[in-house]
Amino acid sequence: xxxxxxxxxxxxxxxxxxxxxxxxAQAIADVFIRAExxxxxxxxxxxxxxxxxxxxxxxxxxxxxxxxxxxxxGTAVIDADGAVGIVGATKSMILAIEKAKNSGTGWVATRNSxxxxxxxxxxxxxLEHDMIGxxxxxxxxxxxxxxxxxxxxxxxxxxxxVPAGKQPAFVADFSTTPIARGKLAVASKKGxxxxxxxxxxxxxxxxxxxxxxxxxxxxxPLGGDLQHGxxxxxxxxxxxxxxxxxxxxxxxxxxxPPFLAYLPMPEIxxxxxxxxxxxxxxxxxxxxxxxxxxxxxxxxxxxxxxxxVKGKKVLIPGDIEREAEERIFKEGIKVLPGIQKxxxxxxxxxxxxxxxxx
Amino acid sequence: xxxxxxxxxxxxxxxxxxxxxxxxAQAIADVFIRAExxxxxxxxxxxxxxxxxxxxxxxxxxxxxxxxxxxxxGTAVIDADGAVGIVGATKSMILAIEKAKNSGTGWVATRNSxxxxxxxxxxxxxLEHDMIGxxxxxxxxxxxxxxxxxxxxxxxxxxxxVPAGKQPAFVADFSTTPIARGKLAVASKKGxxxxxxxxxxxxxxxxxxxxxxxxxxxxxPLGGDLQHGxxxxxxxxxxxxxxxxxxxxxxxxxxxPPFLAYLPMPEIxxxxxxxxxxxxxxxxxxxxxxxxxxxxxxxxxxxxxxxxVKGKKVLIPGDIEREAEERIFKEGIKVLPGIQKxxxxxxxxxxxxxxxxx
Numbered sequence: 001x002x003x004x005x006x007x008x009x010x011x012x013x014x015x016x017x018x019x020x021x022x023x024x025a026q027a028i029a030d031v032f033i034r035a036e037x038x039x040x041x042x043x044x045x046x047x048x049x050x051x052x053x054x055x056x057x058x059x060x061x062x063x064x065x066x067x068x069x070x071x072x073x074g075t076a077v078i079d080a081d082g083a084v085g086i087v088g089a090t091k092s093m094i095l096a097i098e099k100a101k102n103s104g105t106g107w108v109a110t111r112n113s114x115x116x117x118x119x120x121x122x123x124x125x126x127l128e129h130d131m132i133g134x135x136x137x138x139x140x141x142x143x144x145x146x147x148x149x150x151x152x153x154x155x156x157x158x159x160x161x162v163p164a165g166k167q168p169a170f171v172a173d174f175s176t177t178p179i180a181r182g183k184l185a186v187a188s189k190k191g192x193x194x195x196x197x198x199x200x201x202x203x204x205x206x207x208x209x210x211x212x213x214x215x216x217x218x219x220x221p222l223g224g225d226l227q228h229g230x231x232x233x234x235x236x237x238x239x240x241x242x243x244x245x246x247x248x249x250x251x252x253x254x255x256x257p258p259f260l261a262y263l264p265m266p267e268i269x270x271x272x273x274x275x276x277x278x279x280x281x282x283x284x285x286x287x288x289x290x291x292x293x294x295x296x297x298x299x300x301x302x303x304x305x306x307x308x309v310k311g312k313k314v315l316i317p318g319d320i321e322r323e324a325e326e327r328i329f330k331e332g333i334k335v336l337p338g339i340q341k342x343x344x345x346x347x348x349x350x351x352x353x354x355x356x357x358x
Numbered sequence: 359x360x361x362x363x364x365x366x367x368x369x370x371x372x373x374x375x376x377x378x379x380x381x382x383a384q385a386i387a388d389v390f391i392r393a394e395x396x397x398x399x400x401x402x403x404x405x406x407x408x409x410x411x412x413x414x415x416x417x418x419x420x421x422x423x424x425x426x427x428x429x430x431x432g433t434a435v436i437d438a439d440g441a442v443g444i445v446g447a448t449k450s451m452i453l454a455i456e457k458a459k460n461s462g463t464g465w466v467a468t469r470n471s472x473x474x475x476x477x478x479x480x481x482x483x484x485l486e487h488d489m490i491g492x493x494x495x496x497x498x499x500x501x502x503x504x505x506x507x508x509x510x511x512x513x514x515x516x517x518x519x520v521p522a523g524k525q526p527a528f529v530a531d532f533s534t535t536p537i538a539r540g541k542l543a544v545a546s547k548k549g550x551x552x553x554x555x556x557x558x559x560x561x562x563x564x565x566x567x568x569x570x571x572x573x574x575x576x577x578x579p580l581g582g583d584l585q586h587g588x589x590x591x592x593x594x595x596x597x598x599x600x601x602x603x604x605x606x607x608x609x610x611x612x613x614x615p616p617f618l619a620y621l622p623m624p625e626i627x628x629x630x631x632x633x634x635x636x637x638x639x640x641x642x643x644x645x646x647x648x649x650x651x652x653x654x655x656x657x658x659x660x661x662x663x664x665x666x667v668k669g670k671k672v673l674i675p676g677d678i679e680r681e682a683e684e685r686i687f688k689e690g691i692k693v694l695p696g697i698q699k700x701x702x703x704x705x706x707x708x709x710x711x712x713x714x715x716x
Contacts, residue, residue, distance in 0.1 A: 074432055074462040075643030104432040105463055109644050132605075145661060147670035152661060160597050170600065172593035178586045197586050204667030222590055228536045228555050228582045235530035235675040236594075238661070239518050242528065246653045247490075247644050253660055270656060285433030286467050286605050295604045298628060302611055303503060303510060303596070309562030312505035317593040 001332030002357060004033050007045070010347075010354060014048060015084070017350040018055045019062040024087045031086045031117040036333045039324035042182045043118045045335050049342040050115075051084060052349075053261035060084060060114060066091050069249075074103035077248055078110045082273060085116035085137075093122040093135065093278045100131055100280035107279050109248035112272035115139075115259045119159035120173040120321070126161060126280045127169050130289040133161040134279035138244040138251075140258040143177055144218035145238075146231045149204045151218045152254050155180060156240035161318075163283065165293035167300040171318030176222050176237035184210040197224025243277040250275025359690030360715060362391050365403070368705075368712060372406060373442070375708040376413045377420040382445045389444045389475040394691045397682035400540045401476045403693050407700040408473075409442060410707075411619035418442060418472060424449050427607075432461035435606055436468045440631060443474035443495075451480040451493065451636045458489055458638035465637050467606035470630035473497075473617045477517035478531040478679070484519060484638045485527050488647040491519040492637035496602040496609075498616040501535055502576035503596075504589045507562045509576045510612050513538060514598035519676075521641065523651035525658040529676030534580050534595035542568040555582025601635040608633025 080088025099106025126133025139154025202216030222233030245252025438446025457464025484491025497512025580591030603610025
């Protein structure tokens, strides 16, 4: 087990070693630690090696000039200059919140960026300002549109955080696919098949093979098949791609660059880097924040107390991650041995100390 | 077959007879006709009887004072005063567009409203202004949250319309459930079972019975089951309920009043009527509209030309409805005999002529 403080300090050192300004390294550490605490380790320590390799390959800019390239009182486009995704994303959300303070709502589309970690981090930044926060990102193509066999969309997650009063905030955070890609890797390692509705083979035939992506297959949109509304998952993923990619001037659809250094860059560029989209809406643009928070408390308790399936518990979006955060904050952060090994390798190369732990 | 002109004229007369101002009756007719042309008849002529019965039951206000009750330069809440949903929705979207003209984006939450017809109508109003249009509505409860057996959410549809250049606009319009409720009625009439993933019984056991809603069952969120991401469909439906219901001051969740006069009103009110949410975003708040439209053309042609499953065609959201609109506009609008009969009954009671047709 690691303490958050130990890992935070370590991550800051690592990113400073690859030439990030301290302020940027701190932002990166905060988002990685938050991912670990919220039990979303696929967006935490495991990314250190990915970012190190991208930096070595010259595909990440650790001294970026993140700048506003288009602006109105309530909207902006930010060019993240090829930064670590978290750097541009944090600055973009801060700007969206500033704009909302002055204009009621603020909307920032971000281009020339990279993987931003957990989207909930940014959406939740709005909460303390009595605002609703929204974040979206596109991602490298994995998902085939309905009736297509080509990988055209990323898992394209959407996050929305809504402040409440006595109840904890509502935090929806979900990809527009039935599963995250990591689930396929887990099933593959265990030698298990996956349920139909996750992936299809190179001809578009539904598949239960977790390794099908290596054989020309593709992931399916939320819904899984047309009968179960996968055209809706496709439309939702497309909406995210348009707001994050087309509107920002980033790459979109099949042109989004992969986050992994060993995957080649797409041959065609239709914009710059990956794209994100952030929004902040002042509650008091609609009603008094206190009144709204009481209404949210009522919403949350009503749903939480709805009649459960026998033996089950009805959850509010965000419950699982918040409960994990409370527990892991007390117990410490567990980093899997394989990830510790990768992290240690990077640390050794950069001359940073990293303690292996049980 | 009916011509759009004939039906439009007829609908205007009907709604004038139940005391709607001509302007409101025209707005209602426009949305109904658009639903018929886009081959979404569940939101067209069939609603005449529903609205007539709601009016007779005193549950609809045909002389509403639709008014702005809270306002900032970029946001507003509208109280629709119990109007036919279309009346308040049209005025709300006009206001969102006006606000976007001045502030870059415009956001209007609407309460005390009723069924608004097809959401795409409002989202598409933004297109001619070079804006992205958004519309959402809550609806009477049909859908159980994950792990719940209680009907807590409506099918809560989302629409987003995005302007393009030479290509037709992108128009995503989808409910946050695998199917619309109408599909269950169709299967029931045919004596067919439905696939698992649409509905569950009163104990939360997946069911293939299309009549299960009459036996205490509930619809399932998009995803169908937890393994296929129904927690994401639940989160998405919840997001819509919060923006449309909680933020507007309308009823939300299980408290949303039913649209059908024979269903009793909920015992508890947590706000006024049904809720909607509308948004308009000026493209040039982010980049020049001409540049964006070229990028959208590229997005659309890239997706349309992605490699199809053999014998299939890859579609862009909005294709099916637009193609239907072109075809039905030429061929005429077909109204099913059962619906003609219902409409004729209403027409006779109100002293309006209505011709039955093959």
